[in-house]
Amino acid sequence: MIIKKRKKKRKSNIKQSKKLNDKPAISLISLPLTDRVLHDSKEKNVSPAVSYREESKRILKLIVYINEFDRLDEEGKQICRNNNCENFVCKPFRKYCSRKCSAEFTRWYNKNFYWRNIRNSILKRDNYTCQICGLKLNKKKRHNKKIENWLECDHIIPKSYYTFLGYSFDTLENKVKTVLEFLHNDKNLRTLCYKCHKGVTLNNFKAKALLININDDN
Numbered sequence: 594m595i596i597k598k599r600k601k602k603r604k605s606n607i608k609q610s611k612k613l614n615d616k617p618a619i620s621l622i623s624l625p626l627t628d629r630v631l632h633d634s635k636e637k638n639v640s641p642a643v644s645y646r647e648e649s650k651r652i653l654k655l656i657v658y659i660n661e662f663d664r665l666d667e668e669g670k671q672i673c674r675n676n677n678c679e680n681f682v683c684k685p686f687r688k689y690c691s692r693k694c695s696a697e698f699t700r701w702y703n704k705n706f707y708w709r710n711i712r713n714s715i716l717k718r719d720n721y722t723c724q725i726c727g728l729k730l731n732k733k734k735r736h737n738k739k740i741e742n743w744l745e746c747d748h749i750i751p752k753s754y755y756t757f758l759g760y761s762f763d764t765l766e767n768k769v770k771t772v773l774e775f776l777h778n779d780k781n782l783r784t785l786c787y788k789c790h791k792g793v794t795l796n797n798f799k800a801k802a803l804l805i806n807i808n809d810d811n
């Protein structure tokens with residue numbers, strides 16, 4: 594699609610960024626999750642479950658920043674951020690060639706990459722109702738209630754399973770793919786109340802710890 598078109602340009606961009614910064618944060622996540630958790634737990638002499646908890650905290654930070662879409666041509670001139678535009682940037686807009694591209698790209702980015710926007714659209718879709726126990730809240734009172742009554746947005750397939758599903762965060766294309774197809778895919782998201790969310794997360798955590806232990810035995 595749009596992303597494929599820019600494949601060649603992106604690759605040269607990534608090479609350049611590697612030159613500038615020899616220690617890309619991305620290398621941290623190139624190892625399969627299970628390997629990393631096992632490695633961490635051995636190193637720190639703690640159970641895989643504790644390491645897994647730390648690992649999942651790190652995954653929460655893996656979002657795609659808007660400046661990662663910046664592109665340069667072979668001579669280092671900056672190209673418009675907008676996916677399907679190959680114009681050079683225009684001074685008054687700096688990151689874009691025109692006001693139109695700026696608006697178009699920003700709208701696309703905000704809609705797909707800002708968790709708050711995604712979460713709000715899911716809550717609205719589910720009519721502010723917990724999909725397990727049916728607790729319903731008035732959207733305007735969402736934050737006035739006790740924490741036990743808050744509505745949250747849950748990943749049906751937990752976020753940390755992305756490596757098991759073949760997704761990765763190694764290149765910008767893969768990051769975008771992982772976010773759009775998995776992390777922010779509305780089919781994988783649902784509204785849960787605080788209590789149900791806690792229960793579901795705990796069960797997922799147990800299942801994951803079990804999976805890690807099975808791998809450890811082998």
Ligand SMILES: [Zn+2]
Nearest residue numbers: 673678690694
């Ligand atoms: Zn443009």
Ligand SMILES: [Zn+2]
Nearest residue numbers: 723726786789
């Ligand atoms: Zn509930």
